[in-house]
Amino acid sequence: MATGRSRTSGSSTLGAPTGDTGISTYKGQETALRAGRLGTAGLLLSVLAATGPLMVVAGVMPTTFGVMGIVGQPLLFLILGVVLALFSFGYAEMSRHVHNAGAFYAYISRGLGGTAGAGASLVALVAYSALQAGLYGMLGFEVSGLLQTYLEVEVAWWIPALVAVAVVAVLAWLKIDLNARVLGVLLLIEVALVVIFDIAAIADPAKEGLSLHAFNPDTLTGAGVATSLCFCIAAFTGFEQAPVYAEETSRPQVVVARVMFFAVGFVAVFFALSSWALTVAAGPSGIVPAAQEQSAGLLFNLTESRLGGTFTDVLHVLFVTGMFAAILSFHNVVARYAFAMGREGLLPAAFGRTNTSTGAPGTGSLLQTVVSVVVVVGFAIADDGKAGDPTAPVLHLFTWGGNIGALGVILLMATASIAVIVFFVRRGAARTQIWRITASALATVGLLVIAGYTVKDFDVLVGAGEGSALSWVLPGIILLAALVGVVYGAVLRSRNPAAHARIGLGNEAFQLEKASGGAEL
Secondary structure (H helix, E strand, O other): OOOOOOOOOOOOOOOOOOOOOOOOEEOOEEOOOOOOOEOHHHHHHHHHHOOOHHHHHHHHHHHHHHHHOOOOHHHHHHHHHHHHHHHHHHHHHHHHHOOOOOHHHHHHHHHHOHHHHHHHHHHHHHHHHHHHHHHHHHHHHHHHHHHHHHHOOOOOOHHHHHHHHHHHHHHHOOOHHHHHHHHHHHHHHHHHHHHHHHHHHHHOOOOOOOOOHHHOHHHOOOOHHHHHHHHHHHHHOOHHHHHHHHHHEOOHHHHHHHHHHHHHHHHHHHHHHHHHHHHHHHOOOOHHHHHHHHHHHHHHHHHHHHHHHHHHHHHHHHHHHHHHHHHHHHHHHHHHHHHHHHHOOOOOHHHHOOOOOOOOOHHHHHHHHHHHHHHHHHHHHHOHHHOOOOOHHHHHHHHHHHHHHHHHHHHHHHHHHHHHHHHHHHOOOOOOOHHHHHHHHHHHHHHHHHHHHHHHOHHHHOOOOOOOOHHHHHHHHHHHHHHHHHHHHHHHHHHOHHHHHOOOOOOHHHHHHHHOOOOOO
16 A cells, blocks of 8 residues: 555564564564454444543533533534544544554554654653543542542542552553453443433423423533533543554454444433433533532432432442543553554554563553553652642642643544545545545544634633643643654654654554565565
C-alpha cells in the first residue's frame, strides 16, 4: 500500500523477519501483537468500558447540570452523537486501510506525514495517560470514603489508588481477551444498574411528571451551552480506541468500523436517556438546584428514595469498579500506543516488543505503571498539607487529568479528520469517498469549535479562578507535547530518513521488507 512517502530500508533500524509464522520480529523479539484475540463483542466491551457509564451518570451529568445550569443536557448528548458519527465515517474507513496499534497517530502519519504523526503520537500518549491518572484520584477518594463509611477505617486516598495501580499492572500483562472479559463483566453490571435507575425514575417522576422539556431546543441557550459541550464530550471518550486493537482483532476491516458506530450510537442514546431520567426524577425545574446542592451525590440520593439503601450501597461499590474498568481500558490503550511508537522508532526499541507468553505489550504497560505511580505519589505529597480538604485529590488530580486528556483527544480527532481528507484526496479517491470526506470536513469544524471553547473555558472546567495560570498552563501541556513530538519528528526526518518513513506503517514495514527480500522499500 502506497503511503505518499518514500521508504528506505536500513539494516541499522529494521531487523529481518524470521520464521514463517506471520509474526515479525526485531532481533528475535516479536514486533506484532497477537492477531485474532478479540471478536466484535470483546472489542466493543473493551472500548465501552472506558466511557464509564456509571461514572458519567453520577459525576459528569450532575456537574453539567449544576455548574452550567443547562437543563437540555439530553439534547447535547444527541448533538454530540451526530458530530462523532460524522467523525467516525472517515475514521472507520481509515481503519480498513491501516491496521496499527498507533491508531490516531498512524492515521495522521498516513495523511499528513510522519512529522505530524510524531507530534500526534506524543499527544496521544500524554492525553490517555492524563485520563487514566485522573481516574486514580477519584477512585482513591471513593474507596477511602467507602472504607470510612462501612468499616470505620480511615485510609488516605493514595493508598487504594496505588493498590489499583498494582492490580491494573498485573491484569495488563495478561492476554487481551482475558482483559476484555473483566471489562465486559464490570461494564454490563454498570449498565444494568443505570437502566434500573432510569426505569425507577420514569415510574416515579417528580411532580412535573414525564416531562420532555429537557429535549426542548429552547433549553440550549446562554453562555453555558458551549462549555457544557466540553463536559459532555468527555463522556464519549473511549469509542475512538477501537482501531488501537485492530492488530489483535479478527477481521479488523469489518469489526473495527462496526464497533465504532455501535459505540457512538449506544453512548449517545444511553446517556441522553439517562440524563433525561435525572430530569424526570428531580423535575426539569428542580434538576439544576438539586445538582448545585448535592453535586456528585445527586444520583445516589435519587436512587435511595426510590430503590432503597441497599441498592444505593451497591451503586457506590459499582461506581468504584466502573472507574477501575475505565482505568484498565485506558492503560491498555496507552501500552499499545507505546508499543507502536517503540516499534517505529519514536520510543526506544524496547517498547516495541511483546511478552512471549501473553502477547501483551509489556514494556509499554510497565511505562504506564511507573507514570501512574509517580503522578499519584506526587499528588499525595502535594496534598499532604491539605488534610482538611478531603476532596483535594478529586478536584486536582481528577479534574486536571480528565480535562487535559479530553482536550488532547478532541484535538486528535480533529486532526485525524483532516488527515482522512488528505489521505483519500492524495490517492485519487476523492470522488469515490466524497461522502466520507464531506463527513470528515463537517466533523473537523465541529470538533475544532468544541476544542476552542474547551481552551477558552478551561478555568471553568478545572474549577480554577478567573485569570488563574492553570487556565493556560494545563492546556499548554497538550500544546507542549505536540511541539516536542513535531520537533522530534523533524529531527528524525533529517538524521534517520528510513525511521521517519516508517512512522505510521507499524508491522507493515516489516512485512514489506520480508516481501521484498530486504530490498529497498
